[in-house]
Amino acid sequence: MATPVDNPDQNHGAASDLPRTGPWWRHRPGWGLKRLFDLSASLVGLLLLSPLLAAVALAIRVQMGSPVLFRQERPGYRGAPFILTKFRTMRDAAEGEVWFRSDGERVTWLGRFLRRSSIDELPELLNVIRGEMSLVGPRPLLMEYLDKYTPEEMRRHDTPPGITGWAQVNGRQNIPFSERFRLDVWYVEHWSMALDLKILFRTFYDVSKRSDVVVGQNVDEVDDLGLSADRVRSDRAEEGESE
Structure with missing residues (x-):
């Protein structure tokens, strides 16, 4: 487990001290390499995974109909909004009598599989x-x-958002949000390409073991920050699904 940042002023390369104009990869030494790796790996990944992506899209269309993709505005680098793209995993709230069901009940068996395997995140390669986004x-x-x-x-917004992150490989939904935020800030202050590669390796390992995945988490179980309940709603605090 990483040690949260105790004194941010003692850390090197704080992104908060860097310029705010232009693409994010020009704002910090080494981020050009991060961007090059992101772009290369994402293009190769989309090419290799295209048969899988097509099969998943077809399966979603057959089980849930259109749309196949879920899109939602999210905060990116410096909080600037962008449209995040994922595979849809939930039935439409207006579909038949499903309108009264909770988010956990609206997740289909296919959606649960996509979440457990993290396949639902693959369209985010387009955002990268x-x-x-970054990987x-x-x-x-x-x-x-x-x-x-x-x-x-x-x-935590002083770096581009990612498909996976330091908090995700150190507990994901099994740790309180306050700890997840501390881990996010720790990552911002201690970023390196070696750390990114370590996180990617651990992500692949965790996904292969199907570990650390929680579906239908309750707001009372995750909102330990003393804030109003609308801060964290169900498992959508991470997933953000409101289909």
């Missing part, structure tokens, strides 16, 4: 290619939470 970084939560973060928690 467009430069809106590794803090997970983008919901736009409405921005005004509820403390100044320290806001520092």
Whole structure:
């Protein structure tokens, strides 16, 4: 487990001291290499995974109909909004009598499989290619939470959001949100390409073991920050699904 940042001023390369204009990969030494790796790996990944992506899209269309993809506005680098893209995993709330069901009940068996295997996240490679995300970084939560973060928690946006991150390989939903935010800030302050590669390796290992995945988490179980319940709603605090 990483040690949270005790004194941010003692850490090197703080992104909060860097320029705010232009693409994020020009704002910190080494981020150009991070961007090159992101772009190369994402393009290769999409090419190799294209048969799987097509099969998943067809399966979603057959079971749940259109749309196949779920899109939602999320905060990116410095909090700038972008449209995150994932595979859809939940039935439409207006579909028949399903409107009264909880989010956990609306997740289909296919959706549960996609979440457990993290296949639902694969369309985010498009966000990476467009430069809106990185392969590794803090997970983008919901736009409405921005005004509820403390100044320290806001520092998690001093790096581009990622498909996986330091918090995800150190507990994911099994640790309180306050700890996840501390881990996100720790990552921002201690970033290196070696750390990114370590996180990617651990992510592949965790996914292969299908570990650390929670579906249908209750707000009372995760909101340990003393904030109003609308800060974290069900498992969507991470997943953000409101289909």
